[in-house]
Amino acid sequence: MSNQVYLSVGSNMGDRAANLSQAVAQLKQIPGVVVQQVSPIYQTQPVGGVVQDDFLNIAIRLVTSQNAHDLLNSLHQIEQQLRRKRLVHWGPRTIDLDILYFNHETYHDQTLTIPHPEIKNRRFVLISLLDVLNDEQLITQTKQQLEATPDQNWVEIYGNKR
Numbered sequence: 769m770s771n772q773v774y775l776s777v778g779s780n781m782g783d784r785a786a787n788l789s790q791a792v793a794q795l796k797q798i799p800g801v802v803v804q805q806v807s808p809i810y811q812t813q814p815v816g817g818v819v820q821d822d823f824l825n826i827a828i829r830l831v832t833s834q835n836a837h838d839l840l841n842s843l844h845q846i847e848q849q850l851r852r853k854r855l856v857h858w859g860p861r862t863i864d865l866d867i868l869y870f871n872h873e874t875y876h877d878q879t880l881t882i883p884h885p886e887i888k889n890r891r892f893v894l895i896s897l898l899d900v901l902n903d904e905q906l907i908t909q910t911k912q913q914l915e916a917t918p919d920q921n922w923v924e925i926y927g928n929k930r
């Protein structure tokens with residue numbers, strides 16, 4: 769379980785809170801994954817210009833023995849099980865699971881970019897990530913990114929469910 773990973777999870781279709789909790793439950797079932805912390809749920813204004821319903825978003829801290837590509841495949845399986853359909857880029861979705869950080873690695877190929885390139889552009893990611901980070905370097909960096917982000921979309925606590 770040597771890899772420290774942070775995820776962002778979002779839903780804006782159907783029973784959004786149920787979608788998030790099912791995604792967390794399914795993450796816990798993946799062999800070689802231990803979920804360590806889940807942020808509060810945030811209700812967030814859609815980022816990116818597509819007119820669509822508000823999202824619920826969470827961030828997750830986990831450790832895994834899987835490599836990044838195997839973890840991404842596992843996340844895609846969860847998305848398929850929750851019947852995500854990819855129709856519109858940055859558009860509505862029952863569930864979306866993004867890898868934000870994988871250790872302190874940087875990586876890019878056709879299927880995977882780490883760190884996720886949109887982190888600093890998304891307040892909902894920065895705010896939820898700060899709830900689960902336990903890495904001083906990333907906490908400092910994330911606070912700086914939050915102060916500097918041009919994203920002005922609202923982000924509010926949705927509830928106490930985890």
Ligand SMILES: Nc1ncnc2c1ncn2[C@@H]1O[C@H](COP(=O)(O)OP(=O)(O)OP(=O)(O)O)[C@@H](O)[C@H]1O
Pocket residue numbers: 840854856857858859864865866867868878879880881882883884885886
């Ligand atoms: N860090 C990453 N986490 C998750 N997916 C990634 C990552 N880097 C690249 N991808 C790739 O992005 C592809 C498209 O993802 P997706 O359809 O979820 O994009 P999106 O949710 O519309 O946009 P965004 O990734 O900016 O949130 C995935 O199939 C995956 O291969």
Ligand SMILES: Nc1nc2c(c(=O)[nH]1)N=C(CO)CN2
Pocket residue numbers: 777778779812813814815816823825858859864892
């Ligand atoms: N508020 C919010 N906006 C988004 C989100 C999201 O999860 N939350 N995901 C997107 C594409 O992944 C695009 N825009």
